[in-house]
Each structure stands twice: as C-alpha cells, then as structure tokens.
Amino acid sequence: MIPAGPAATPPLLQLRSVRIGFDLPEGQLIAVRDVSFSVPRGGVVALVGESSSGKTVVSQSIMGLLPRRARILGGEILFADPDTPGTVVDIARLPAEGRRIRRLRGRRISIIFQEPMTSLSTLHTVGNQVREAVEVHRLATGRQAEELARDMLHRTGFPDPARAYRAYPFELSGGLRQRAMIAMALVCRPALLIADEPTTALDVTVQARILKLLRDLQSEFGMAMLMITHDLGVVASVADEAVVMFRGEIMESGAIDDIYRRPGHPYLKALMAAVPRFNMGRDERLVPLREIGPAGGRLLAPRDEDPAAGPPAGDPDPVVLRVDRVCMSYAARRGGRVTALDDVSFDVFRGECLGIVGESGCGKTTLARIIMRAHEPESGVVRYAADRESSGPVEALARFRREVQFVFQDPFGSLNPRMTVFDIVSEPLVIHGIGDHASRRAMVGELMQAVGLDIRHLTRYPHSFSGGQRQRIAIARALALRPRLLVCDEPVSALDVSIQAQILNLLRDLRGALDLTYIFISHNLAVVDYLADRIAVLCAGRLVELAPRDVLFARPVHPYTRALLSAVPEPDPDRPLDFGALADARQSIPSEWPMPFRTDDRHRPGLVDVGDGHLVRAAHAP
C-alpha cells in the first residue's frame, strides 16, 4: 500500500496488527483491532475517523501515553530512529514509565493536542514550558536552552519571541497558544510529530495558518507527521497518505489521490457523501450513513391551514423578522467596552433560510440571543412581523415565544438530564397551556416521528441517547409549538460528519414540510451553504456582506469574505488550500481593511447594494 523504499531502511514508524483493549468494570472492550500502517520518513500520513473510531488511542499507543485502563494486547509498534540507524525499537514492549520510552517522548516523537488552552499549564510561562523539553532531554541548559526556546518561538511565527517567552498561555489567543504548543513539541527536533486534531478547536482562518505552519516546519525539519483528524478537507490539503478508521479497524488506506478519487470501502464512500461541499447542486442531497425519513403529521400541518392562528389571508409583507441597526457592547474587564455588534441590519423573509457565518467572537451568538429577546440591544430594534397584530406588548411577547424557537449547539447541555424525553418535548405545550394530556401525547408522538425517533423511547432520559439523537430531541422540542421561525445556533458543530448530514437533511426536509423559516448560524461555510438561501457574513460585530448563496461564493467582494472562503479546506485533492496565497490575520481586523472597506473611528461605511440583493459594507461600490 505504501511505496516501499530501499529494503535496507525500514519506514520510520510501522504498526503491525496492533490490538488495544480497555479493562472496564463490565469487561474488556477492544478499542483497536488489527491496525497496521506505516509512516515513511518525512512523509505526512493522516489518520481519519469519526469520534470513537480509535484514532486517538492509536496515537496514544505510539507515544506510550495510553490511559491506565488501556493495554496493548498484541502487535508491534516499530520505530526506526534515523539518528541511530539500524536499530528498531518496539514501543509496544517498552514499560510506560520506563527510561527508554521517556527518552523517545518529546525528543524523537512529539505530540500536539486539540485544545491548546488545557494542554498548556496556565501557571507556567510559555518559555518555561518550551525550554523544559530541551532541559529534560539534556540537550542544553541555562542560556542555551533559553536561546533554543526563543528561536523555536520565532520559527513558529511569534512576532515578538522575547515577549511570548515571558507570557502565560492565557494571555495568548487560541491560534498563538497552538503555536506555542507546536514550538514545545518541535524544540527537540523530533523525527515524528503526531498532531491530534490540531486545528479542530480553531477558527477556519486560523486553522489554515496553523496547517501552513505545520506543513512548512515539516518540510524544513524533514520530519514525518501523523495527522489525526476527522476533517476530510484538512486531510486533502495536508497529507500524502491517509488511513481511514472506523470502530477500531482500518477501513482503507492509501495515497490521497486514490482514496479521494476511488474510495473502495463503503464506509469511506459514505463518509465522502456525507461531507457538505461547496458548489453542490441545489437539489443535491448529502447521504448520511443512516437516513431518517421525517413525516409531517396531521398536527404538524403548516400553520396557515390553521384558522385560529393563521395570518390574515393575502398578507403582503414577506418579512418575518427585521433586525434594524442593532448595536451591543459589553463592559471589558479593564474598563472600556468591547463591541459585540455594531450596526447590524437585515431582513428575514418568509420561508427562506438565512445563514449567518462568522468566526468565534464575531458576535453571532450575541445576535442570536438578541433575536431571541434574551438580551435587549443597546440601540436598534428587532421587529417580529406578527407583533403588529397583537393587542399589547405582553400578548406580543407570548406570541413571539410561541412562534420563534431555538435549537442550541450543545445537545448535552440543552436537555435537562432529569426529565424524560416526553416531558422535554411536551414542556413547551404545558407552558403555553396548549391542549390536554391526550392531545399532547399525540403531538409528541408525531414530533418524534417527524425527527425520526422511536416513540417507544419517550420514557427514557437524555443520557441514553447519542449526540445526534439528542439534537433531534431538541429539534422536536423546538417544533412542538409549531413555530414559524427557527433559530439554529451551531446545531451541528458538536456532531460527527455522518450525524451532521443526518441533522442537516432533517432540517432541510422539515423546512419544506412545515413551512418554516430558518436563521441558521454556523462557523462552517460549507454547512451554511448546504442549507441557506442567503448568507450573511459577520466579522468583529459587523455585518460585512450579505448575498444570495451562489452570488456570495461566485463573487465575494469583501476582503474578509474572500479570506474566509480561501481558508476553507475542501475534501478534494484537486483543490488543496493555497498556502501561498493565504491571507494574514489582518483580514479579520476592521481598521486594517483596505479602502473603501475600512472601518474605524473616521470611517463608518454602511451597506452598499452591488446588485442582485448583494450587500457589502463599504464606503462606495468597489
């Protein structure tokens, strides 16, 4: 499967039929079975899989970092260190706390983790933690160690290494923290770097820069890299070879081109079909591993057929919700205020799906909260169309609460663990005093069918469901009051790709069946692209561009939108990330945007229409 080098030099790392089991109270669980692959010198291999596929356990076994309950039951992990030619170490045989494995760890094999904040100690400076790796392995001491650490901080892209050396991790942004982590891993110049989901916790533009950094350093130091990820886009952009894992077994492995162009195994094919890509046809559907068929029942019929609550016939106003010049800021810890939203305006039309895209800290969650009337905006208003028909503010709010519902990001935190599924889904009906017990039971039954869940599970508690099932329960709850508008705040970002496809398809089908209007908030452009008719791009609290979906992707105008689009790795080896053309961090700072987009104390451009309902924040049409 891997082009064999000269017979004399074995691959840098070779796993042969590795089996790993966990000793659990209920018995032994085999987490990894018969895993064999190899990493050539200087090559980049990606280990791809969804959660609980065993990919992290494999990486831990290579470092000898398995949790106490886990044991290597069989197989070999052969490491042929290029510094000591001719010797091959079987890591699987080394005691986990022994001297020999410790000499490899951090020196010849290094690892970086997903969450750079928790992986660094908050109580020690960055410099202290980077130089520690050098000192532990007695490569240098004193000033020399400090020099090495600073040099590595410089190479990993810190503009001011001396300052970074003295900084504490919590003083750095997420991207810089990951750079510090990389510096720490590479300061001893290892032969192999294991990167365990190194960019999953980062924004997409930051992710692109970190991937570029990893790729650059990898070729500069001539080291090999084992990249562990669930993101097929990242794999296509970075790796030479890929190994696909599912439930502890390898499904397929080979060169990137083969894997993407001719996926052989059904699992890989299914995974490919489940990933949303840009420029998918309007009617093209994602194919989840298991499709759920929604059923719109009698009780869930669109509201307009309901004589009691339906809007007056021939209502000409297509606007469901109008957000008008909303501003919001929070008090900063050290005095002053942080702008969360600045002059955000848009309309949501009946029956459409408006996507809102932005990176962390852009204000998208604040906006969702303001739309939900959980916060009052500082200035500006959010007008719900049906408010006019209500007799007073109290009635208007009660109606608003019935007709606008919310789906949250975290399906674990958003369901009360002490309530049964029936109580959770029927609670909105109870709160609003709708129907009697029998009709509520019938309604809940229909809701469960609508989201593809088994009615027999109504008496269970949330903990017995998987993440995707919980999110479906949350959607059923949101639909219980037959809302007109559904606000989804990152509803799939906590889910695996195949589950994500399931939920996205469900949302898409429900929208048609129940005549819903969506506001869909996400950091993932491809996901938004799959569902949305129009897309609004938020950056630093400002709405910088709003356009119909195809227009935005075909002709992005704003520099931030362009940077964002160019940073998304696509699961297509023909279109890898263009690392050379990668935008720098300035594209996310409004005062650094070129004219006519610049936004600072002296320039406050509004939205300009450049045709086709394509709005851009600029002083004049560019």
Place this chain on the structure above:
Amino acid sequence: MLAFLVRRVLIMVPTLIAISIITFVIIQLPPGDYLSSYIAELESQGESVDPARIAALRAQYGLDLSATEQYLVWAGGLLQGDLGFSFEYQQPVTEVVGDRLFLTVVLNAATILFIWAVAFPIGVYSATHQYSWGDYGLTLLGFIGLATPNFLLALVLLYLGNVWFGTSIGGMMDPAYIDQPWSTDKVLSVLEHLWVPVLVIGTSGTAGMIRRLRANMLDELHKPYVVTARAKGLGPMRRLVKYPLRTALNPFVADIGNLLPQVVSGSAIVSMVLSLPTTGPMLIAALQSQDMYLAGSFLIFLAMLTVVGMFLSDLALAWLDPRIRLGAGTSR
C-alpha cells in the same frame, strides 16, 4: 500587582468597620446591661441597692449614653488600642486579657501548620495511589478523625496523659509559669504543652483537608497539561511536583481563610476542657455576665484574625497564580 494590593487593603477598611458595628450590636443585644444583671444578682442575695449609686455607676461607665454614642466611644478607643473596661474584673480589658490573645494566635498558628504538615503528604499520597490499600487506610483514619468530637479526644488524651506520664497535660504551660514574665523555660514549657491542644483541635481540620487535597489532586492528575508533560518525557516525580501539585496548591492556600474561623471556634470548647488560657473560655464567661467591652474585644479580635487571614491567603494566591495576578479572562 501594586494596584491589587492597594485595592485589597482598602477593601479591608469597610469590612472591619462593618464587623465592629455588628459586634457592638451583638454585645448590646441581650436586654439590660452589666449593671442590671449586677443589681439582679445583689437583690437575689437580699441586699438593697441604692438607686443614686446605680445612676452614678451608669454615668461612670457611660451606660447612660445612647447606643450610637457608646459605639463611637468604644470604636474610638479601639483605634487607640484602648479596649475598654471590664466591669466584672474591674480592670482595663487589656490587663484582663493579658497573654491570652497572644497564646490564642500561637495555638491557632501551630494548629494550622500541623494541619498542613500532616494533610499535604497524605493527600498527595492518597491521590497518586487512588484505591490502593494505603489510600483506603489513610481515608479510614481521616474519617475517624473527622467523626471524633474534639472535646472527647481531649478528654481521652487527658486521661492517657495522666495514666502514662502521671502528669496533667492540661493548660498551655506548667502552672509554675502562669503570670510569670516570659523566659526560655516558659517558652519550652509552652511548647511541651502545645502538642495536645494542637493535636486535638487539628484532627478534624486535617481530615477535611486530606479529603479536599485528594479530590483536587485527582481532578488535576488527568488534565491534558499533565499528559503534555508526560509527552515531553518528564519523569513521574518531577511531573507530579511541577504540574498537578502546583495547581492543587491554590485551593489549599485559599483555604486559610476558611480554616481560621473553623479552628478558632473549634478551640473554644476544647480550651474549656483542657483549661487553656486562650480567648474561648473567657469570651463565653464575658457573654454570660454581659461584660460587654470584654466580650466585644474578643469578638473584634477573632474577626480581625479572620480578615487578616483572608488577606494573607489572597496575597499568597496572587503570588502563586498568574491568572489572579494578571487578571485572567482578558486575552491580548
């Protein structure tokens, strides 16, 4: 750091003022004053009381002033180090109290040091050897310590001391040194007697501290940054000391503020049993006889001890934890 220090010190001022007001209200709370309970006592003995003399006494002690005026006089005196006058002993409070305040501080400081010295290694051992025999054994010991009432332990030790050593181990020093000026022998005698009350008062605190430290350590031991340290190639001991232990120290230090009032109030009953010359027994007596300035002085003193303890623990925390020092939550 300087700003933090100044702010922290300034916060103490209103706290202390509030405490002094509350203390004064508490000592004024029982109906009547020292003189009315004095009169009642005289009358119960069949003696007549001359109203003119009572009025004179009232004026002399300032008991005829309004509550606000009494408070101001008392608080003003406190600021100048004048603790007021004890009715019962007919002496200034300062003289009545004598060494008691100092001995209380010595006893409580020794107790806290004892708690740390014992709890720290045991807690770390229990956490790193979770579910081993050692962990279970030490946990059992800790629970026994937690469950045994202090005064009972004191009585048991008194008895054993008498049986085994044939001496009375009550008190803070040999009776020969009471009311004598301080000397080397007296200090030695205090040290000789100190261990019993320290052991008695410290047991439950130690047990609680072991449990907390064990829980803190267990939380930290499997955090990702510890795995990172392992991935760097650090050996087990160095890793443990530099990372999880260092992080687990924070709640430990923050506990000083909690520990002080607990130890102080715990020592009152033990002091009665062991007849220690600390503030506890005298405070109880003063409260019973409505000897208000004496009681007030003790209460203020205990409150000061707590406030200062909190201050010291905050200082230590700021020194230990850069997040507090540099104001975490703001990212540059």
